[in-house]
Amino acid sequence: MTIHYSPFTMSYQHIQQAAYDANMQLPRLGLVLFTFGNVSEADRSLGVFAIKPSGVPYEDLSPDKMVIVDFDGKLVQGKLRPSSDTKTHAVLYKHWEHIGGIAHTHSTYATAWAQSQRDIPIFGTTHADHNTVDIPCAAPMNDEMIKGDYEYETGFQIINCFDQKKLDYKETEMILVGNHAPFTWGKNAARAVYNSAVLESVAQMAYLTETINAKAPRLKDALIKKHYERKHGPDSYYGQ
Numbered sequence: 057m058t059i060h061y062s063p064f065t066m067s068y069q070h071i072q073q074a075a076y077d078a079n080m081q082l083p084r085l086g087l088v089l090f091t092f093g094n095v096s097e098a099d100r101s102l103g104v105f106a107i108k109p110s111g112v113p114y115e116d117l118s119p120d121k122m123v124i125v126d127f128d129g130k131l132v133q134g135k136l137r138p139s140s141d142t143k144t145h146a147v148l149y150k151h152w153e154h155i156g157g158i159a160h161t162h163s164t165y166a167t168a169w170a171q172s173q174r175d176i177p178i179f180g181t182t183h184a185d186h187n188t189v190d191i192p193c194a195a196p197m198n199d200e201m202i203k204g205d206y207e208y209e210t211g212f213q214i215i216n217c218f219d220q221k222k223l224d225y226k227e228t229e230m231i232l233v234g235n236h237a238p239f240t241w242g243k244n245a246a247r248a249v250y251n252s253a254v255l256e257s258v259a260q261m262a263y264l265t266e267t268i269n270a271k272a273p274r275l276k277d278a279l280i281k282k283h284y285e286r287k288h289g290p291d292s293y294y295g296q
């Protein structure tokens with residue numbers, strides 16, 4: 057039997073496969089329960105991203121079920137409804153032009169910090185290896201935003217928080233959305249999922265740190281600087 061693919065279908069397979077692979081990592085890494093969570097991968101030359109369909113259990117997913125949406129959140133291709141968080145992904149892709157993947161989970165420790173409406177303090181070098189700032193927690197949305205286009209406004213809640221705190225989304229690839237849960241991103245979907253796992257681990261360590269010592273100090277500036285330079289400085293050697 058010969059399978060005839062239309063060029064239209066063919067053109068999205070690479071991001072559908074990448075989005076599928078990344079989504080399947082979430083339950084394997086213990087970052088989601090049931091159908092919680094979603095990951096997307098963008099192709100900027102095509103101006104679209106592939107995202108998990110809404111409400112489909114992970115074991116029933118396949119690459120061809122990933123839904124194709126443009127950066128305005130409009131459906132481009134797919135029989136299933138895209139994830140309910142699709143508009144949040146679309147806003148981030150549209151405004152932050154260097155990201156190629158986004159992940160959203162309700163992982164336990166990161167979500168607990170989000171529900172506590174607290175930034176995660178930088179307590180140690182595990183945190184500093186990935187971020188040299190406290191992991192930001194965006195303020196809960198105001199009532200007007202909640203009553204409006206909720207998922208779309210969540211994207212702006214994230215962008216506004218980065219603007220207010222003068223953070224660079226290319227340096228800090230994660231955020232807690234107050235009263236909700238984390239969003240992470242990166243150059244592709246795999247990197248976004250990696251960041252979700254790192255964030256969950258850092259959130260757990262920070263929680264335990266405060267439990268053991270409620271007055272635990274933040275990491276010393278000299279160590280923060282050292283870790284920043286290890287990654288970015290002229291003599292950077294991190295990751296070799």
Ligand SMILES: [Zn+2]
Pocket residue numbers: 160161162236237
């Ligand atoms: Zn959510």
